[in-house]
Amino acid sequence: MMELVCPAGTPAALRAAVEAGAHAVYCGFADETNARNFPGLNFSRAELAEGAAFAHRQGAKVLVAINTFPQAGRQALWHRAVADAAAAGADAVILADLGLVAHAAEAHPGLRRHLSVQAAAANPDVINFYAETFGVRRVVLPRVLSVAEIAAINREIDAESEVFVFGGLCVMAEGRCALSSYATGLSPNMNGVCSPPSHVVYAEEGAALAARLGGFTIQRSAKGAPAPYPTLCKGCFTSAGTTGHVFEDPASLDASELIPALAGAGVTALKIEGRQRSRAYVKEVVKSFRAAVEAVATGRPVPAGQLARLSEGQAATTGAYAKTWR
Amino acid sequence: MELTVGPNQFFWDAASWRDFYARLADEAPVGRVVLGELVCSKRLPFYQAEIPGAVERLQAAGKAVAMTSLALVTLKRERGLTAELAATGLEVEVNDLTALAHLPEGAAFSVGPLVNVYNEGTLGWLASRGARRICLPPELPPGPLGVLAGASPMPVEVWGWGRLPLAISARCYHARLHERAKDSCQFVCDRDPDGRAVDTLDGQKFLAVNGVQTLSAACASAAHALPGLRAAGVAALRLSPQAEGFVEVCRLFRDLADGRIDAAELDARARPLAPGGAFCDGFLTGAAGVAWSGA
Structure with missing residues (x-):
């Protein structure tokens, strides 16, 4: 069965996701080391340790996103986040910054490393570069690729791939966008x-x-x-x-109908966006997707249409996976 | 303070492209030129044949020359182009880490502004891998910029002039605006040699699109930040090509760096040449990028 990787913005959402059938949850610390640094979200060190213990008891994994780019002069904050994730029992860290990946590989060789979508690794050459140089085991693919492109990448790479299937959708190559800081001074990176x-x-x-x-x-x-x-x-x-809408219509991603195609493309894990979402939302989305991956694993069709009302701005899109604008 | 000319971000016809680099070689007081295709691999065949001549002319004029990689490499053809760069014998400016994957261990290269170098760890790793020079990402605030310029074992460049590269996408906005699919774009981005303006609903000048790239509408200028950049140990300013008046822009920055004119005079003389007609330097002052300290 494909692995379902689900958002946990809070300890309560983590429990809800695991109970609803998440194979793995991803979360971050309550500071600028992660790309969902919103007020009231994220985990303290103690909460992460408790959350990891809970998830492990239920047979689920915990992936810790440390996926912003460390600030010069303050790298220690990011290094400590990696060390604390390891100490809390994280099954993997999700990293974007080249220097931080290098640090994690050297300082925590036993800690599994995933490459964040923020690293924008969009072809087999650069993915294999990360895999060979730093032992990266999984790459979260940018949301700019079609299913056919994903299949082609998977044929050539020496790592697992994870793709977004539901939630918010970046239009630009992630981790390569300074639009927000141009207008406001604050950016994802x-x-x-x-x-x-x-x-x-x-x-x-x-x-x-x-x-x-x-x-x-x-x-x-x-x-x-x-x-x-x-x-x-x-x-x-x-x-x-x-x-x-010069860049993109305000639709959110729903690739649930493409799960069979993504399975055929060799994708290991499906990711749901939304660490900023409520526990109730997480529970409902995770349940639906768990049913969908189970259906696909046994050759049944994906149960249709349950998620439409949860999509942002009411409209949903299959994004780049089924490119109509190519 | 050295001056580097960055790769042209826009799509110009072969004759314009050739003339631009010929004038640059013959007339512009700059020490270093990065050329090649940064934004869209589909543009390259239109002017590729001009590149060797331009390289030769620039080198004969005493300028150091490097070839940029594409900013976003996804297609097989693009991977091939990126691999070929390593074989040109010229220094490669890496603007997507894919290029690094193709460079033999120990080969010298430079790092462009579209690689995410935000900290000492990344800078140090790239230096140990063979990087000889780096242009920092434009959004880097002054504090971290100072830390990196101080810590860098290699010369550091900062974005000095031109519309800021803010985002890159797999999707082509020029094609979208003309209701065309990307694969049948008919190269419509050639109509906007400095990018196509994108205004807000209230008519505020805000962004510009250039094929798959999104730029600032305002033209970044590091003129007022120059003393601080110099004090921080920045070695070079990067000037980004534009269709008209670029040699004059290079001369103005040479005059500024050499103390013959001040920032206010550069503003006054460069403003008519600035794409979009407005300046910004907020990233260099720690404000929103669009802010302008010279107002």
Whole structure:
């Protein structure tokens, strides 16, 4: 059966995910060492140790995301996070920074290393470089690849692959995007945040509601109409007289129907985005996907259509996996 | 302070490309030029035949020359192109770590601004692998930039001029804006030799698209940050090519670095040449990247 890797933003979400059938959960420490550095989320050292013990008793694994890029002069914070993850019983760390991968390989050779999607390793040559040089065992593939491209990569690499199947969707190559810091000063790579709420202002303008990020108006909707969160790359812009979603429509990823194809493409693990999501959301999504991977493992069709209402902004897309824009 | 010309980010026809590098060789007071295709592998066949001549002319003019890798390597063809770079005999500027995978152990290379070098660990690892020079990522704030410039065993470059490379995608925004699929784009990005403006809903100039790349609308300028960068030990400013007036931009930065003009004069004379007509330097002051300290 394909491994289901599920988000745990809090200890309660970790328990919910494991009880709902997650084969593995991923989580991070409550600081800028992880790419979901949001207020009220993430784990203390003690919580991680307890969470890992709980997950292990249920036969699930715990993967610790330390997937921002260590800041010069403060690398010790990231090094300590790797050491503490190992001490807490983590089954693997998910890393993005070249220097941190090198450090982990040297200082914690027994700790399994996964390459974060933030490392944007998008072809077999660079994946094998990480595998051969640093003993990376699994790569989380960028969300820019089609199923056929994923299959081709898997034929050539000496590592497991993990792909996102549900939740938020980056349009840009992850870990290679400074749009957020250009507008707000805070970025996924440095601060673990993108288009942060601290820089969002909503303004009522007659019958409309405008959303500004860092002072830039990137969304305007009729009052009372659904207003998706103003993430920069999913905003509305004008270019040479054309107004619309220049980069991407505000849809979220749902690749559940592609699970059989992804299995055929040699993918080891399926990842669900959403460490910022509620325990109830995690439970429901994990249950659905567990049923789906079990169905696929026994040659049955994927149970259809249960997840639509959980998709962000109501619309769902299969993303790059089934490229219509290639 | 040395000046490096970064790889052209845009799609120009072969004649414009050739003329640009000829003028650069003959007239621009810069010591180093990085060329080749950074953004989209589909553009390369249109001007590839011009590259050897440009390299020869630049070298004859006494300039150091390096070839950039692509910023995002996914297709088989792109992997092949990246592998071939190592065989050109020229220094390779790695802008995707894929290029590193193809460089023989011990081969000298440089590291471009699109490789994530945020800390001493990564910088040190790359130096030990053979990196001889590095251009830091544009979003790096002044504190970490100072730490890295101070700690680096190799010369450090900082983004000095030009629209900032903010993001790269597998998806082509030029094709999307023209309602075309990427594979039948008909090379429509050639209509915007400095990128296509993307404004906010209130008409604020904000971003520019360039095929699969997203840039700042404002033109970054390190003119006001120069004293601080020099004090931090930064060795070079990187000037990014634009379609018009680029040799003049190089001269202005040479004059600034040599103390013949001050930052205010550079602003005044360079503003008409700046793509988008506005400046930014927020990343160099620790603010949002779009901020401008010279206002």
